[in-house]
Amino acid sequence: MTTTTNKADWPSSLDDSELDELDNYLRAHAQDGHLLLDGVHGLLSAIAVGPIRVLPEEWLPEVLHEPFADEDEGNRVLALLAKLNDSISAELDVDAYEPILGEVETESGPALSAAGWCEGFSRGIDLRAGLWEKRLADDPSLMEVLGPVMALAVDEGILSAETEFEKLNDEEYDDCLAQLPAVLAAVNHYWSGNPATEAELDALNHTNQSKQEQTPPPRHRSGHWVH
Template sequence: MTADWMVSPSDNELEELDRFLRAHAGDEDMLLDGVHGFLTALAIGPVPAKPEEWLPEILHEPFADADEGERVLTLLARLNDAITPELETGSYEPILGELEVEDGPPAFTARGWCEGFSRGIDLRAPSWEGRLGQDSELMELLSPIIALAIDDGVFESDADFAPLGDEDYDECLAQIPNAVGAVAEYWRSHPLAADETPGEGGALPPRRRGGRWVH
C-alpha cells in the first residue's frame, strides 16, 4: 500500500468520484453524500466492516477497464480511511447535498448523508438495535441525526414531530460532527459484550425505502 492511499481526497477528487457515482447510479443507489454517511456509520460503529462487505453496497456495475477500477477504489478507500483521523483531529465534516433555492444561494441538505448513515446502521443492525434497546444514551447522542433524518423523510416515525425550521435545521447540521464523534467515543467506551443480542424497542425509526433523491 502506498503512502498516498491514506490521504483524504481533494475537492477535485471528490468531484471526480461524485461524477462517477452519478453516472452509474440506479434508483436507490447512493451518491457521494450517501456514501460518506454510509462509511461514517461503519467507521464509528460497534463492529468494523471490511471493504468486501461495504463495496457491494456502493458499486453495482463492472468497471469500464482496470484503470477506472483502480482509480475509483483508491478514491473510495481514501474517503473511508480519512473518517477516523478527521474525527480524531476535529476536522470531520459531513458531505452534504445542495438544494436549489429561488433568489438565493443553494441550501445544504442532509437527506443523502442521513440515508447513507442509516444504511451503514442497517449493515450492523443487530448490534445497533440491541444497544439502542438497552441504553438511551446512544439514542440521545444520535438525536441531531435522527431529527434531520425524520425531517427529510429518511426515517418514518409514529411520533408527532414538528418540521424543523430553517434555524433548527441548520443547527442540527452543525451538530453532525460532534454527534458523530460522540457516537464513536461511545462505542469505544462501551464495546459490545460477547453475549449481547438485539433488544426490544428503542431502535431507530424505520428507514423509508424507495424513491430517488436528486440533488
C-alpha cells in the same frame, strides 16, 4: 481544549479534484435509490463510528452496482473510495471531521441538505442493525447522542417517527447540521467506551446466519455535493 497536530499528522483527505472525480463517477452510474457522494460519506461515517468493523466486501455493494469499464477505472475508483474511507477515522482523531452534504434548490436559493448523508448513515447502521438496535433500545444515552441525526433523518423522510413529528424550521435544521461533527465524535467515543458484549456479538452472528436477503425500497434523491 484545542488539539495541536503537526502538518505531517493531518489526515490525507480527498482534495476537491478527487471529490469531483468520485462524484462524477457515482452520478454517471447512479440509478434510483443508489447512493451519491454525500450518501457514501454518510455510509462510511456510520461504519467508522460503529460498534464493530465492517469489511469493504460488505459495504462496497452498497456503493458499486455494475462492473467497471476497465481495470484502470476500477483501480482508480476503489483507490478513491479507500482514501475517503480512511480519511473519516483520521479526521475524527484530530477533530477535523466534516460531513459531505448535498445541495438542493429552494425558493430562496441553494441550501445544504442532509438527506443523502442521512440515507447513507442509515444504511451503514443497517449493516450492523442487530447491535445498533439492541443498544439503542437498552441505552437511552446513545439515542440522545444521535438526536440531531435522527431529527434530520425523520425531517427528510429517511426514518419514520412513531409519533407525529413537526418539521424542523431553517434555524433548527442548520443547528442539527452544525452538530454532526460533534455527534460523530460522541458516537465514536460511546462505542469505544461501551464495546459490544459477547452476548450481543453471538446474537448478531445468529441473526446473520438466519437472515434472508431483503432489498430495501428505492428512495429518490437529487442535488449536488458540497464540502
